[in-house]
Every structure is written in structure tokens, then in C-alpha cells.
Amino acid sequence: MMYKTIFKCRYILAVMVFCALGQVRAQKTSFQPGKLWFDNNQRLINAHGGGVLYHEGKYYWFGEHKGEQSNAAWVGVTCYSSADLYNWEDEGVALAVSKxxxxPIVEGSTIERPKVIYNEETEKFVMYFHLELKGRGYEAAHVGIATSDNPAGPYQFIKNGRVNSGKWPSNMTEGQRTSTDKPDDYEWWTKEWMNAIENGLFVRRDFKAGQMSRDMTLFVDDDHKAYHIYSSEDNLTLHIAELTEDYLDYTGKYIRIEPGGHNEAPAIFKKDGRYFMITSGCTGWDPNAARLLTADHILGQWTLHPNPCVGKDAELTFHSQGTFILPVAGKNDAFIFMADRWRPENPIDGRYVWLPILFEDGMHILQWSNQWDLSVFDQLD
Structure with missing residues (x-):
């Protein structure tokens, strides 16, 4: 009987070792867009509408923590870390909601699109996010700001509010600034109303209180200047606003992009001195065709181009919506388009779609791939 017991224990131990080795061998070595993606604890990665920071050899993925039946913030902003982009370790809650x-960030408020950048001068990690106050729907349209001494957090909430109150966009004419018409002067969604929007109707409306800020991203340029890019004017117009040297406020310098164009979900990158931005239209939780904008200067004139997606389901951005464009460390001109498949009926099951950005004739394209890895960029090195 003793020998049977010893044999049984050895068998159980062997099975445990085999399973452990199996888990090691199960490390991911590729991306599978739209498939379930698990962290080191074999739990679904819960970082929606997110962005990635690369710092000292490690990537940090920040995103919205979702529940099964609510898109409201009941936990906060989560963080995951990775050395290879395929396998992610749960770093816990980077920014926790308050009780x-x-x-402003009480449980049940709305915290969306968190992005983190690092300030080399202050040695602070700075998080921006779209904040909606509890019980007020999407009326507030605030930006929230938090900081930390460590990339994974915890982050301390600093402040929230509208953007650039009492400041005019640099590309808005004197005639547009001084016009006296008001929103009540127009019937919504008419041609006249759209013309008024293009001419700054909502900028004037929000001039004193500050401009609305919803879907957003952050971008640090080669000269270390940082910019907040956000959907404003009731999601009808994008703004790009320059940040102060500490990244905690605004210089007052900002521009409007595609007034009345109905753009949201901005994601930006820079290649060969040129700026590229992918956005989406506004169709609620449903996907639509991506838009591409380019500029030679981040606060300069932006030009709209056709949908950069090609192939089957390109008109729906492969059933997803962009959130961030991730530069791959150590590889030249290697960028990953990060997107979400929103599932409002079961938010936690929202899937991630990561695709390589490839280039043809100086313009980038997005093409679907069921599975891919970083070697796709080797031809660019």
C-alpha cells in the first residue's frame, strides 16, 4: 500500500510539473486579433480603450477596467506590463476610483481612453483620461489628470475640467471669433447649422467654460513637447492642444481639425517628419470606416485621406475602433494599430485588435491578419 501511495504522489507531482512546463511552453509568440487574450494569471486582459507606454525596456499597457454589465468605472484604470508585447503581466489598478x-472619479463615474506619458524633466509619469461625472451622462466632457513616480502606479488624481478656457484656436479667424450667432439660432443637423459649426459656433459657446474633451490620446514629439488630442465640440471637431513643460496643463496654443467632420478615437504617430492620425466616425458602439489625416506640422494644416484599411470588412475597420498607435521599440518605422471591439451588452468581453501598420508609396495601410508577429517589420529594418 505504501508503494502505491508513493507512486500516486510521484504521479501527481509529475502531472503538476508537466502542467507547469506546459504553461511555460504556452507563452504567446504572435498576435491573434479579436481572439481572447489572457494575462499571466490566465485572466482576460481588462484594459479597454487603452494606450501603451514604453519605459526602460518594458511596455506598460493602461486601459479601462470593464465589468460584465456596465461601462462605468467601478474599479479604475488597470495596468499590464510586458517585455515582448505578446505576454502581459497584471500590474493591478494604476488609478483607483474613489469611494x-x-x-470627480467616484465609483460609477466614467473613465475612458487613459493614456500615460513620461516627463524626463520632472521624472513624473502623467496620465490623461476622458472623464464624465457620475450621474451626468456625457455632459461634463472633462479631461482628468493623474501622476505617479512609478510607471505602473499607483497614480494620484490631480484635477479635472474642460480645456483651454478663455483661449481661441490659432487657426480660427477673427471673424469666426467675433461672430454673435448662438446655437439656438439654428435647427440642428441642417446645412446652415453645419456651416455654423464649421465656423466655430460651439467654440464660442464653450469659450468661457472651456472646450469639451472626450475620446483622446497623448503624443510626445521629438523635441519632448507633448500634445493632448481630443474630440471636442460635441464630437464634431478634433482639437490638438499643446501642453506645458511639466505636462500638467495647457499653454493655450491649440488648433481645430476637420471642423464638423464628426471624428473621434484619435490615434497618432510620426514617420519621416510627417504626422499621421487615424480616427473614426461617430456611430455609437458600432464600428465604421477609419479616417486618415496627415500633416507636416502637428499644429499645422491637416489633410484628410481615404480609409487606410484595405480588404474584407475594411469599411468597418475590421469590426473595431482605434485607440492608440504603438511604436515598437528597437525597430525602425514599426507601428502597431491598437483597436477595440466594443461589446456594450457584455463590456468585459470587448476584444482587442492589434494590426501592423505597413506602408505603400509613402502612405500607410491596415490589412487584416488572423495571426502575425513582429517579424513582419524586419523588412523595414
Whole structure:
């Protein structure tokens, strides 16, 4: 009987070792867009509408924590880390919601599109996010700001509010600034109303209180200047606003892009001195065709181009919506388009679609791939 017991224990131990080795061998070596993606604890990665920071040899993925039946923030912003982009370790909650009902980030508020950048001068990690106050729907249209001494957090909430109150966009004419018409002067969604939007109707409306900020991203340029890019004017117009040297406020310098164009979900990158931005239209939780914009200067004139997606389901951005464009460290001109497949009926099951950005004749394209790895960029090195 003793020998049977010893044999049984050895068998169980062997099975445990085999399973452990199997888990090691199960490390991911490729991306599978739209498939379930698990962290080191074999739990679904819960980082929606996110962005990635690369710092000292490691990637940090920040995103919205979703529940099964709610898109509201009941946990906060989560963080995952990785050395290879395929396998991610759960770093916990980077920015936790508050239990204080007077806090702007109280449980049940809306925290979306978190992005983090690093300030080399202050040695602070700075997080921006779209914030909607609890119980007010999408009326507030605030930006929230938090900081940390460590990339994974915890982040301390600093402030929130509208953007650039009392400041005019640099590409808005004197006639547009001084016009006296008001939103009540127009019937919504008419040609006249759209013309008024293009001429700054909502910028004037929000001039004193500050401009609306919803879907957003952050970008640090080669000269270390940082910019907040966000959907404004009731999601009808994009703004790009320059940040102060500490990345915690605005210089007052900003521009409007595609007034009345109905763009959201901005994601930006720079290649060969040229700026590229992918956005989407506004169709609620449903996907639509991506848009591409380019500029020679980040605060300069932006030009709209056709949908950069090609192939089957290109008109739906492969059933997803962009959130961030990730430069791959150590590879020249290697960028990953990060997108989400939103599932409002079960938010936690929203899937991630990561695709390589490839280039043809100086313009980039997005093409579907069921499975791919970073070797796709080797031809560019």
C-alpha cells in the first residue's frame, strides 16, 4: 500500500510539473486579433480603450477596467506590463476610483481612453483620461489628470475640467471669433447649422467654460513637447492642444481639425517628419470606416485621406475602433494599430485588435491578419 501511495504522489507531482512546463511552453509568440487574450494569471486582459507606454525596456499597457454589465468605472484604470508585447503581466489598478461621493472619479463615474506619458524633466509619469461625472451622462466632457513616480502606479488624481478656457484656436479667424450667432439660432443637423459649426459656433459657446474633451490620446514629439488630442465640440471637431513643460496643463496654443467632420478615437504617430492620425466616425458602439489625416506640422494644416484599411470588412475597420498607435521599440518605422471591439451588452468581453501598420508609396495601410508577429517589420529594418 505504501508503494502505491508513493507512486500516486510521484504521479501527481509529475502531472503538476508537466502542467507547469506546459504553461511555460504556452507563452504567446504572435498576435491573434479579436481572439481572447489572457494575462499571466490566465485572466482576460481588462484594459479597454487603452494606450501603451514604453519605459526602460518594458511596455506598460493602461486601459479601462470593464465589468460584465456596465461601462462605468467601478474599479479604475488597470495596468499590464510586458517585455515582448505578446505576454502581459497584471500590474493591478494604476488609478483607483474613489469611494468619496464628492470626488470627480467616484465609483460609477466614467473613465475612458487613459493614456500615460513620461516627463524626463520632472521624472513624473502623467496620465490623461476622458472623464464624465457620475450621474451626468456625457455632459461634463472633462479631461482628468493623474501622476505617479512609478510607471505602473499607483497614480494620484490631480484635477479635472474642460480645456483651454478663455483661449481661441490659432487657426480660427477673427471673424469666426467675433461672430454673435448662438446655437439656438439654428435647427440642428441642417446645412446652415453645419456651416455654423464649421465656423466655430460651439467654440464660442464653450469659450468661457472651456472646450469639451472626450475620446483622446497623448503624443510626445521629438523635441519632448507633448500634445493632448481630443474630440471636442460635441464630437464634431478634433482639437490638438499643446501642453506645458511639466505636462500638467495647457499653454493655450491649440488648433481645430476637420471642423464638423464628426471624428473621434484619435490615434497618432510620426514617420519621416510627417504626422499621421487615424480616427473614426461617430456611430455609437458600432464600428465604421477609419479616417486618415496627415500633416507636416502637428499644429499645422491637416489633410484628410481615404480609409487606410484595405480588404474584407475594411469599411468597418475590421469590426473595431482605434485607440492608440504603438511604436515598437528597437525597430525602425514599426507601428502597431491598437483597436477595440466594443461589446456594450457584455463590456468585459470587448476584444482587442492589434494590426501592423505597413506602408505603400509613402502612405500607410491596415490589412487584416488572423495571426502575425513582429517579424513582419524586419523588412523595414
Amino acid at each position: 468619496d461621493e464628492d470626488s
